Amino acid sequence: MPISLFIEQHEHGLAFYINGDLQFHSADEAIYHEYLVIPAVALAIQRFPQTGLRVLICGGGDGLATRDALRFEQVKEIDLVDYNPEVLELARTVFKPYNLGSLENDNVTVYTEEAFEFVLGLLDEYYHVVICDFTYPNSAEETKIYSREWFQEINRVLIPAGIICTNGVSPEKNTAGFWCLYQTLQSADLFTKPLQLDIPSFNFHGYGNWGLFIASPQVITKNEIETISLPNNLHSLTDKQLLEAFIFESAIADYRHQVTIHTLESPQLFYYLLNQSSNQENLLIQSGKHIDFLTIEDTISVQIGRSDSLNLESVAQFWLENIYCYEVNSKNSPDINRFLPARHRYHSPKMTSSWVAHVNELLTEIDVKQLLNSLLLRAQELPPQIANELKNIADKINSNQPLAKLSPKMAEFITLLSVTLLMANLVAPDIVFSKGSSSSGSSYSSDDHNFDTKFLGFIMTGIGGFWLASLFSQSQDK
Structure with missing residues (x-):
C-alpha cells in the first residue's frame, strides 16, 4: 500500500x-x-x-x-x-x-x-x-x-x-x-x-x-x-x-x-x-x-480464536453454526458484526445495520428466474449434481411455481444463493459488481475488462452460493 x-x-x-x-x-x-x-x-x-x-x-x-x-x-x-x-x-x-x-x-x-x-x-x-x-x-x-x-x-x-x-x-x-x-x-x-x-x-x-x-x-x-x-x-x-x-x-x-x-x-x-x-x-x-490496575494481578482469561474472523469462509461457517441459535425478536439477539463484519476501512457496522434493515426489500429486487437461467448457461462448468439440482429448480420457477410451493430444501437453496449475492456485495463490492476498481486502487476503462470482471464477479458470487448451500446441507446431514 x-x-x-x-x-x-x-x-x-x-x-x-x-x-x-x-x-x-x-x-x-x-x-x-x-x-x-x-x-x-x-x-x-x-x-x-x-x-x-x-x-x-x-x-x-x-x-x-x-x-x-x-x-x-x-x-x-x-x-x-x-x-x-x-x-x-x-x-x-x-x-x-x-x-x-x-x-x-x-x-x-x-x-x-x-x-x-x-x-x-x-x-x-x-x-x-x-x-x-x-x-x-x-x-x-x-x-x-x-x-x-x-x-x-x-x-x-x-x-x-x-x-x-x-x-x-x-x-x-x-x-x-x-x-x-x-x-x-x-x-x-x-x-x-x-x-x-x-x-x-x-x-x-x-x-x-x-x-x-x-x-x-x-x-x-x-x-x-x-x-x-x-x-x-x-x-x-x-x-x-x-x-x-x-x-x-x-x-x-x-x-x-x-x-x-x-x-x-x-x-x-x-x-x-x-x-x-x-x-x-x-x-x-x-x-x-x-x-x-496497579492494585490487581490479572491472569490471562480468554482463549485464542479458531480462525480469521474477517475471512469469508469463516464468516460463512459462523452463519451455519449460529444462524438458527437465535429466535426472531428474542432478547438473545446476535451481534450483527459477527454475521456481516466490516472488512475494509470504508465499511462500518452502522453501514451494515442499515443494509440489514433493508434485506427484505433487497431480496425482492433479485430476479430469481433470470439468476438461475444465467447460471444454467454455465452449467457445464459446475459439478453434475449441482447442475441437475439447479435445472430442477429452474424448471419449477419457469413454470411459474412460487417459491412458497417448492420443497423446503429448494426454497432454502434459493434464499441462501440470494443472501450470498447480497452479502458478497457488502463484503467485496468491487469484485461482485465490478465497479472498475480494486482494493489496491488501480482502475481500468476498457469495456472488455469491465465486461470480464463483471461476469467474473457474477460467476464467483453464484459459485459462492452453491458452496454455501453445500456447506449447509453437509451441516444438516451431520
Missing part, C-alpha cells in the same frame, strides 16, 4: 500525518511520548541500578521517543528500527527542532528495516527496555507487529525483569481492540498494566482517549511505580498523573474478559478495530466505579 506523508504547518508548530491519520501535533506530542518512554526507562533504572541501559525502539522514526529516552544518562545504547526512510529523513530535518537531533546522538544506531524481521535476528536477553511506537494499523497485515508472536519475540530479547511499553488504541473508541492487545501481551508471558491518557489533538480528530501498555516478564507492583524517579523539566507527566493513568471505568475494564487473543493464525485485532460491537456503546455510561 502506498504511504502518504503530510505535514501541516501551524503558526507555532506542525502536525504530521501518515495516510491521513495524525501521528503527532507538536503542541501536545510530549504528552504521548513522555508516557510511552519515561515510566518504562525510569522503572528499568530502578530495577537495574548502576547499569548502562540498552534500549530498543521499534517504529518511532520521528525521533521523538528517542529524544525522551536520552533524557536519562543511564541510557548508554539505543537501537532504533523503522522501515520508512522518508520518516527517518524528516526526523533529521523538519522534525529536528522537536526531537532535538536525537537520531544524530552517538549512542543511537538507526536501522531501516521491518521491525519484525529485525527482532527475529536479535540475541536473547539483550535489551533492558523495548519501546514499541507504531502507527495505528490500517490493514490486517499491519497488525502483525501487535500479535502474540511479536510480543513473544520481544520477551525473548528482553533481559529478565526488563520493561516493554507499547502503543495501543483508544480504550474508549476501540474497547475490544484495546483489551485484545492487553490479553495478547498477557498471553506472551508478560505481566501487563494498561494506561490511558488524554491527548487534545487526538480527541480533536475523534480518536478518543489514548491507551498504552507497560509490561514485563516480572510482576510490576504499585510500589515500584510510586517510587520511580522521573526526570526534571517534563512537559506533562507527573507522579500523580502517572498513577491516575492506570485507573479505568469498571464497565470498560470488565470488557477485557470478552475478547480473543490476536495471533498470526487468528488475527483478531483488525476485526475488532473495524467492528465495534453494538453493546460497547453502553460502556461509555459512567457508573462511578473504577478499577486501579
